[in-house]
Amino acid sequence: MRLKEILETVTNSWSSAIHEQFTDHPVANLLRQELLREVKKEVSLFDPSYEVKSSAGAGNWASVPWLSILNPRITTSTQSGVYPVYLFCADGSGLYLSLGFGTTELKEKYGTQGARKESAQLREEIRKSVTKLDSWNETINLNSNTSLGKSYEWASAGAKFYPANSIPDDNILLSDLNEILSIYSSLEGVKMNENTNNDKEVSLQSLSKPLLLLAGISGTGKSRFIRKQAEKTGSLNETYCLVSVRPDWHEPSDLLGYISRLNGAAEYVITDVLQFITKAWRAIVDAGISVERKYIDNQGEAFAASGEHEQLHSVLPYWLCLDEMNLAPVEQYFADYLSVLETRQWSWNKSEFCYLSDPLLKATTINQLSEPDKLREELGLADEKYDVLWQLFCKHGIGIPFNLIVAGTVNMDETTHGFSRKVIDRALSFDFGDFFPNDFSEYFNPTTTNKALTYPIWSFVNIEQLPDIDIDGKKSIAFLNSVNEVLDNTPFKLAFRSLNELLLSVISQQPQSDTELKAIWDDFLMCKVLPRIEGDSDKLAHNDIEKSLLMELHSTLENELSDIWHEPENSDSARPDLYREKNDGSVITIPCRSKKKITWMQNRLSKSGFTSFWP
Structure with missing residues (x-):
């Protein structure tokens, strides 16, 4: 023809x-x-x-x-x-x-x-x-x-x-x-002003969880911190999405969208969040990482992303900022994400990885639509190179992309909602003022910088990944056992998830000395343990009537963290700051964070009869 x-x-x-x-x-x-x-x-x-x-x-x-x-x-x-x-x-x-x-x-x-x-x-x-x-x-x-x-x-x-x-x-x-x-x-060889490739070379610090809660008083720079993280590794237009949480959000559909039948046809009303999640998936495909159906033992057919460790260097972290995250009840509008977050699964075979996640948006929802291809176009998947990705979405739903980091800014006052332990257990909670302090004297000429953070690449600990300083994990396990003895018979007691996440932190940071290892324990207390503790004098009473649970925890940690517990700032023996460094790349040393926080929480309990982690 x-x-x-x-x-x-x-x-x-x-x-x-x-x-x-x-x-x-x-x-x-x-x-x-x-x-x-x-x-x-x-x-x-x-x-x-x-x-x-x-x-x-x-x-x-x-x-x-x-x-x-x-x-x-x-x-x-x-x-x-x-x-x-x-x-x-x-x-x-x-x-x-x-x-x-x-x-x-x-x-x-x-x-x-x-x-x-x-x-x-x-x-x-x-x-x-x-x-x-x-x-x-x-x-x-x-x-x-x-x-x-x-x-x-x-x-x-x-x-x-x-x-x-x-x-x-x-x-x-x-x-x-x-x-x-x-x-x-x-036109070959002619330079065009439309190249969007990212050529930044940045040293990245891997997080142990892809969900962050940044708590602090208004104006300390929480939203700016997230924005700057995206700038360090990518471009704001590509790898950053700011979503302002509304007080009337109560359903996951407020975050992920819903099916509308107002015009008789089933059409999906998408949100910025769903578009950004899909954009992160597109970046994974663009990096050459394979998305495919895989048969998983005891699970059946699943949607998997797989490739070589080297390929992850070209997959940028995508930062979703939920501003004023707790203006609405997080357990309600964020329920689907919190549940699916725990289904993420990384498996490694030498340098090869396979990543799995249950769907945030189920395939049954996509297949109810009158025109699924319209949703495909709205999600930026019209190009034929996303054919396989779209087919997998239609078969298995849209899961959490491994390069997505969700960071919520948090203010704790009478206009906001508190967090249940379900939320705290699934996130890394940062007292922003402690981890990223505002130093007025460095307003014009800062001498320190925040480290560039990236997504985790492990979900469960393999003993072979542990560093030599804690080669079998026994030091970290003994530390957590000591903490758990204090928390025994309280609602704050830690379980396997906490141990896994402590060891994930050790793997992510790869400490080279006991001081660095104890700095990781110190930050783990700040991010995962102390945020769970709140209540009045009765709730925080310990076996010893004279002591509160916080006082007992103080005594235990003074022994477990003895190397760094009493060291002042800038001391050669003080613990290193794992999230900041000097402009020349040298290490910042700081006092023990958990000591200061426990003392503050105990003083608050003594004065008002109630305390919590949140400022």
Whole structure:
């Protein structure tokens, strides 16, 4: 079949085909096979290294079907870079041969309006440098009603239109194709101002959990801290999302979205959070990490992400900031995340990993939709390279991506809600003023900096991963046993989850000395143990009537942390700060954190008859 015949068949059949079943439809097959083969034959004569891709949709009809030609020395993805592309009008009225450019990464970096401006600048740069484009149209009208289809219209440096009722003969079609290939080839080596790759080299400190609670008085910089963390490792537009929690949130749907049937059809109302979660999954795929179905013993078929340890270096942490997290009851609107968080599972075989997570958004919800492909497009998954990811979402649901870090800012006052132990047990709680103090004397010329943090890559401890200083974990286990003896017969007693997370902290930090190991224990007390302790004098009474539980804990820790308990700030024997360092990279030494906090909590109990960890 000649090129003209194929193009005529597709354009004349398109408007009726989209109302028929997509799977194995002859028009879709014509686009994916015959058209691709015919164009590839001509492109190979020009440059055999060029790749040809086509799409009529994935699972459902696309609004605008296309065939693209990619020079791997310019781009390998239709999401970014410049490439020739055939674009078929949504109503079947014709098609364009366009020198287009990918909009997905531009929109992620600049937003839709910003991407349009960048596209206009890119169009101007290309047309100035290539005079052959003077005879090519600057505007495109695809008659599409989808955001992706409309984006093709403004993402073009030049195009030629072929009406459905007067498509030219093959000699003209092939002449135009070779002309645009020649133009495309001339762009090789030309620097375009639309590269969104991140080339930052930052030393990262792995967290033991991907959920942080940053508690402190207003104005101490909690939200700014999260923002700066995203800046250290990525870009704000790409790897950071700020969500202001509303006081009326009570359902997980407030965070993740819901199905609406207001117009008779089942449509999904998405949220910024769900879009950001999906963006993090896209980053995993973009890094070349495999997403696939795997059979897991005693679990059956599951959605897994797997790859090599080296590949994780190119997967940036994605920071979701829940501002004023406890303005609404966290246990209610955050219930699904808190439950699914504990299903994350990392398994390692030497340098190879496999990651699993139960779904936050179940597949049954996606499959209830009248037009699932509309949700796919809204989630930024329209590109064919996300076909497998979308199919897995439809089969297994959308789980927690391993590169997602959720950080909530917390103020404890009469306008906010407290945290249950369910929340505290699943998070790392930071007294922000203790861990990241405001030093007025360093306002203009700070001498310290916060370390760059990244996502955990372990969920359960393997003894082989423990450092030499605690090679079998017995030191940390003995420490936690001592703490648990004080907490015995109280609601604050620790269980296996706490032990696992203490050992995860040891693995993440990899201490080289007893002082560093005890610094980890000290921070574990601050992040995981002391936040659980609250109550009045009766609740905190200990076996010894003269002593409260806090006083008994103080005595125990004075013995367990003797190496760092009495050391003042800047002492050579003081514990290191594990989350900050000096600007030159040298170690900051600080006093024992838990000693100060327990003393503060005990004084508060003595004065008011009630105490808690929160400032």
